[in-house]
Amino acid sequence: MDLAKHWRQKAARYRLEGQRHRVTGDVRFPAQPAIPGEDTDVWEPFVFSGQGEIYSFAVLRQAATGFEQIGPYPVALVKLVEGPLVSAQLTDCAEADLAIGQPVEMVTRRLKDMGEDGLLVYGYKFRPVLR
């Protein structure tokens, strides 16, 4: 039932935790292991603010298994204020209200319902910033 698969991602899913390079200050999301030739500890954990803007968006009417119940639903590439792009669903919004450049913020929501005996997977989505 993919229990460990989802548990492993808890820092990213619940806190939007990525990494910062100790030397250059570059930040990235999601976290990745150091590649051969890099010091293994050169990337340190870094929690993003969750603030960003819509870089691009689409509204899906054909969903994959596990997402059929929530459609149609908007997805986006969100450009975080710290720089990286994140792929995520948008929530608390209507399609007509969406635009590239619109400010959004991270919230924690249910991502996926894996059925009666399965997991309820939670994680980040983004919503338009409340004014």
Added chain:
Amino acid sequence: MHTVFIIGTGTTPVAEHYTRTLTDLALEAFSAALQEVAPAVAPPDIGALYVANALGEALAGQSQLGAFLATATGLAGIEALRVEAAGASGGVALRQAAMAIMAGVHDLVAVIGVEKVTDKLDPEVEAGLALATDSDFEAEQGLTLTAQWALLMRRYMHEYGYMADAFAPFPVNAHANAASNPGALYRFAINADKYRKAGQVASPLNMLDCSSLADGAAVLLLASERRARELGLPTIQIAASALATDTHALHARRDLLWLDAVQQSATTALRQANLTHADIDVLELTDPHGIAAALALEASGFVERGTAPRHAADGGITPTGATPLATGGGYKARGDIGGASGVYQVVELVRQLRGTAGAAQVKDAQVAFAQCLGGVGATAVTHILVNTER
């Protein structure tokens, strides 16, 4: 290094083959290819079998397709393997097969591209295709492969100032060409007005700008130059073969509207063949959506960044244009056959180079460019084919 020739081809129609198994489809295409080269070539001449398939586990419930289809096609015992690189499986398998000949390990091999997808319902098919995205950070967020292309299309429209219907010329051309291809999934024409009125699938992508996944099989028989000449079949040469890779995840790329792996594989292939863009007479690209064709045309160097929709609107991609595209219908109208698509592409280009492509024949086509992508260009394979006899 040995030179590689394509000596035989075969396909099944692309369709929802509800009465037929993966084996039935592979056998039909394989038999058609054998018939093309009979009696010069018989099954015992085949040294190895390369199976291109992307979704065997997810949608057809079968793995180890190399051995499986070697047995089914009467080649039991020979070297056989399955190659998987999502939508690029066909091109990668062709490259693996060609390299075996280049290296002198084999001198006659078969490539079978086959996909059986219609046993599953839409959500499972979408999930299967989404395996080509980043599992943890795209698919688990609800993104699909179609969603990735839709995100790129919206951004492209924003950066270059296009409306969605600027992409209509791509499916309109694909459907016009498919109308005369008896093996195509959708053998009818559409027009820009129908495109504008089509329902949304993954806005801004609408139904007439999204390919359908369907069942089918396509086969190529390859031989070394020496063997091809012995057999009297040395016509279509593989003049170049190049593969490059990029990230699965869109969010990990520096420049989303530039397909790095496409650029790299296209540039390398043209250099290998010692040809320029102007030498290419006819193309096959991964074109399930207009945006996919546009980004591939640009990154391959056929047109400038941001200009592909205008190029298409000016007739540049029709059989009489500068870059004839999707002459058999492309992914959109011939149909998307998953891991077999890259093999179908090459069969169509061989028809073009032989001058047997019917109504969508490009006049005097001698050099062809085949490129297929896994995911949104995480894998990009380019082959250049040259007719050495015309």
